[in-house]
Amino acid sequence: MDVRVRFFATLRDAAGRDESWLALEPGARGVDAKATLVARHPRLAGLIGSARLSVNQAYQPWETPLRDGDELGLIPPVSGG
Amino acid sequence: MRYLTTAPISWERVTYLNRWASHDGCGAVVTFVGVVRADQDGRRVVRALCYETYPEMAEPLIHRLADDAKARWSLDGVQIQHRLGLVEVGHISVVIVVAAQHRAEAHAASEHLIERIKQDVPIWKREQYDDGTSQWMTGARELLGVADPAGADHADV
Numbered sequence: 654m655d656v657r658v659r660f661f662a663t664l665r666d667a668a669g670r671d672e673s674w675l676a677l678e679p680g681a682r683g684v685d686a687k688a689t690l691v692a693r694h695p696r697l698a699g700l701i702g703s704a705r706l707s708v709n710q711a712y713q714p715w716e717t718p719l720r721d722g723d724e725l726g727l728i729p730p731v732s733g734g
Numbered sequence: 735m736r737y738l739t740t741a742p743i744s745w746e747r748v749t750y751l752n753r754w755a756s757h758d759g760c761g762a763v764v765t766f767v768g769v770v771r772a773d774q775d776g777r778r779v780v781r782a783l784c785y786e787t788y789p790e791m792a793e794p795l796i797h798r799l800a801d802d803a804k805a806r807w808s809l810d811g812v813q814i815q816h817r818l819g820l821v822e823v824g825h826i827s828v829v830i831v832v833a834a835q836h837r838a839e840a841h842a843a844s845e846h847l848i849e850r851i852k853q854d855v856p857i858w859k860r861e862q863y864d865d866g867t868s869q870w871m872t873g874a875r876e877l878l879g880v881a882d883p884a885g886a887d888h889a890d891v
Binding site: 659661662663666703707710711712726728729730731732733734 | 768785786787788790791794816827828848851852853854855856857858859860870871872
């Protein structure tokens with residue numbers, strides 16, 4: 654299955670791109686996407702530990718099972734206001 | 735976008751939001767205005783903040799926060815505006831207007847909303863300094879490492 658990943662702020666700078674598509678095994682969870690991303694973009698390694706996961710624009714635990722076509726967001730600590 | 739704007743927020747706009755949120759049933763209107771501060775970081779001084787967001791997630795999240803606050807404190811009106819893009823020192827980055835029957839509810843809801851926005855809404859700021867460098871504010875400053883000398887090249891966020 655394929656998922657779309659969107660990068661923001663520090664994670665976008667580290668990945669060098671706004672988004673990426675990942676091909677994952679059926680039954681993959683957020684943590685599997687995380688591992689695949691770090692392997693592909695090693696500069697994410699030091700930053701992704703403090704990031705939250707969003708799936709289809711809502712915060713979800715990293716253990717969340719993913720579905721084909723999901724939009725994942727890598728949300729570094731926010732700093733609005 | 736309803737809550738996020740790339741256009742400057744004027745003080746006239748703040749007045750308009752106050753009038754819009756309040757009506758005859760209101761006894762209290764609390765307005766929080768966030769303004770960009772000339773913070774010092776070592777020898778550098780902040781001259782502007784550059785905000786970016788995940789709009790498809792931030793807009794509905796702010797909407798839900800406003801709806802939840804309305805229900806929890808029986809508010810008469812809520813208006814929220816948050817800037818995106820470059821905001822220079824002295825300019826407005828965020829406005830929250832809460833109208834309620836009594837001041838206790840209005841103050842509590844206003845404080846709650848700015849806290850939730852700062853903790854949960856996917857908005858990030860990058861500090862732009864007077865020496866041309868810049869740095870993301872994502873969590874504790876000490877975790878971010880030293881200033882990125884190439885930061886000024888990233889000013890298009």
